[in-house]
Amino acid sequence: MKIPQALIDSLQNVKGFHEEAFIKIHEQSESPTSIRLNPFKPIQKWGISQENTTDEGVSQVPWCEKGRYLATRPKFTFDPLFHAGAYYVQEASSMFLETALKQTVDLTKDLKVLDLCAAPGGKSTLINSLLTPESLLISNEVIRSRANILADNLTRWGTMNTVVTNNDPKDFARLTGFFDVLVIDAPCSGSGLFRKDPEAINEWSLDNVTMCSLRQKRIIGDVWASLKEGGTLIYSTCSYSEAENEDIVKWICEEFGAKNLTLDIANFQINTDLENTKAQSSLRFYPDQIKGEGFFIAAFKKLNSEKETFIRSGKPIKNNSRRTEREIFRTWVNGIDNFTWFEKNDDYFLINPDHEHIIKLLQSNLYLRKAGIRMGKIAGKDLIPDHELALSLYLSENIARRELSREQAISYLRRDDFTLEQAQKGWSLMTYEDHGLGWAKILPNRINNYYPKELRILSRA
Numbered sequence: 001m002k003i004p005q006a007l008i009d010s011l012q013n014v015k016g017f018h019e020e021a022f023i024k025i026h027e028q029s030e031s032p033t034s035i036r037l038n039p040f041k042p043i044q045k046w047g048i049s050q051e052n053t054t055d056e057g058v059s060q061v062p063w064c065e066k067g068r069y070l071a072t073r074p075k076f077t078f079d080p081l082f083h084a085g086a087y088y089v090q091e092a093s094s095m096f097l098e099t100a101l102k103q104t105v106d107l108t109k110d111l112k113v114l115d116l117c118a119a120p121g122g123k124s125t126l127i128n129s130l131l132t133p134e135s136l137l138i139s140n141e142v143i144r145s146r147a148n149i150l151a152d153n154l155t156r157w158g159t160m161n162t163v164v165t166n167n168d169p170k171d172f173a174r175l176t177g178f179f180d181v182l183v184i185d186a187p188c189s190g191s192g193l194f195r196k197d198p199e200a201i202n203e204w205s206l207d208n209v210t211m212c213s214l215r216q217k218r219i220i221g222d223v224w225a226s227l228k229e230g231g232t233l234i235y236s237t238c239s240y241s242e243a244e245n246e247d248i249v250k251w252i253c254e255e256f257g258a259k260n261l262t263l264d265i266a267n268f269q270i271n272t273d274l275e276n277t278k279a280q281s282s283l284r285f286y287p288d289q290i291k292g293e294g295f296f297i298a299a300f301k302k303l304n305s306e307k308e309t310f311i312r313s314g315k316p317i318k319n320n321s322r323r324t325e326r327e328i329f330r331t332w333v334n335g336i337d338n339f340t341w342f343e344k345n346d347d348y349f350l351i352n353p354d355h356e357h358i359i360k361l362l363q364s365n366l367y368l369r370k371a372g373i374r375m376g377k378i379a380g381k382d383l384i385p386d387h388e389l390a391l392s393l394y395l396s397e398n399i400a401r402r403e404l405s406r407e408q409a410i411s412y413l414r415r416d417d418f419t420l421e422q423a424q425k426g427w428s429l430m431t432y433e434d435h436g437l438g439w440a441k442i443l444p445n446r447i448n449n450y451y452p453k454e455l456r457i458l459s460r461a
């Protein structure tokens with residue numbers, strides 16, 4: 001792997017950069033494999049003992065409680081637990097977002113969090129794992145096809161307190177002083193991921209770095225008004241270039257009078273030549289110094305005030321048809337009396353009542369790709385359940401379910417025809433190690449596989 005000389009030259013005086021070690025690690029080693037477990041869908045494998053490692057060579061990512069390094073890279077596509085959302089495959093350095101959030105935000109509070117550049121959903125699933133159920137995560141992605149992937153990954157995570165939007169950053173300026181936390185994992189020149197994606201080397205240039213830097217400023221400027229006074233901004237990239245990192249930090253402080261918050265790395269060995277006990281105003285992760293890829297992160301507090309967007313407290317709609325709907329949903333949803341729902345294009349979405357007025361406000365300002373849990377459509381006196389309900393944490397235990405072997409689960413996820421002995425007729429949740437994979441409808445003479453076509457496994461083992 002040949003690192004562009006112009007990149008090497010540009011990094012000579014940059015904090016923590018060691019040319020020889022940097023070149024060597026890119027030439028001689030592969031990217032470590034890491035995953036992050038879903039705290040809401042616990043599994044047996046990849047648990048960690050007191051000693052922080054297991055017999056299979058699984059070890060803890062130091063800065064992320066549910067982060068694990070794996071000694072070998074499994075074929076994730078052929079693991080039903082991957083499709084069930086029991087874990088997310090994520091590069092380890094970027095999991096530092098967890099520590100950054102824990103150090104700069106009171107996560108016990110109910111928060112409104114915007115993850116602005118969110119697809120495919122690595123940071124969003126991590127943020128969502130750290131929030132209270134009453135908090136709301138708005139995950140945005142400007143590119144439509146990528147917003148769909150983001151929605152799929154949040155569906156797998158199973159929680160209700162998420163909204164996926166598909167908007168340009170400037171659309172958020174309408175929500176002045178609205179968010180408690182803003183996460184901007186900015187599109188960048190990508191030098192930090194050369195080991196994972198060597199093709200990116202061909203696209204790297206100093207001109208592209210300049211272009212990315214200008215775009216990063218534009219994105220931050222577009223959404224700054226949506227952060228409330230006292231709110232926290234976390235900015236990150238997977239680039240090594242100062243123009244996209246420290247220069248942006250300086251620009252945010254100068255342009256908006258923001259306070260650059262320090263990050264305490266006393267417990268982590270991150271940069272070999274920095275005093276690790278010293279709090280840092282920003283952090284650089286280099287693959288020759290930690291087990292992970294190139295990453296940059298900084299945190300800020302907003303000091304200037306913003307007039308908060310007025311939110312009407314929406315009254316729940318009560319009428320007879322809602323009572324009938326509630327009885328239908330009662331069969332399918334655990335604790336339906338604690339929740340509410342709204343209908344759009346005949347689909348019913350399960351939401352936390354505390355979020356009703358916020359979602360209404362978002363609906364009138366943004367394009368919502370997904371909100372809460374899509375339960376499905378009502379047909380007569382029953383529900384045609386949606387895939388999102390199968391993957392959610394709220395499905396009633398009274399719904400028929402069928403545990404599959406690994407081979408059966410793979411057939412199901414491929415949408416192949418398969419048979420089940422002595423299966424109860426009607427809708428049935430297909431599970432693997434007790435985690436929902438999707439729906440099947442058991443008929444007298446066949447099984448209809450309702451796994452979504454666009455999600456099915458295409459490749460052969």
Ligand SMILES: C[S@@+](CC[C@H](N)C(=O)[O-])C[C@H]1O[C@@H](n2cnc3c(N)ncnc32)[C@H](O)[C@@H]1O
Nearest residue numbers: 117118119120121122123142143185186187219
């Ligand atoms: C570094 S990636 C985000 C990765 C994601 N946060 C994660 O952890 O999975 C940056 C994202 O920004 C999006 N993006 C590209 N141009 C953008 C723009 N002008 N404004 C906002 N987002 C943009 C890209 O489509 C991409 O999904």
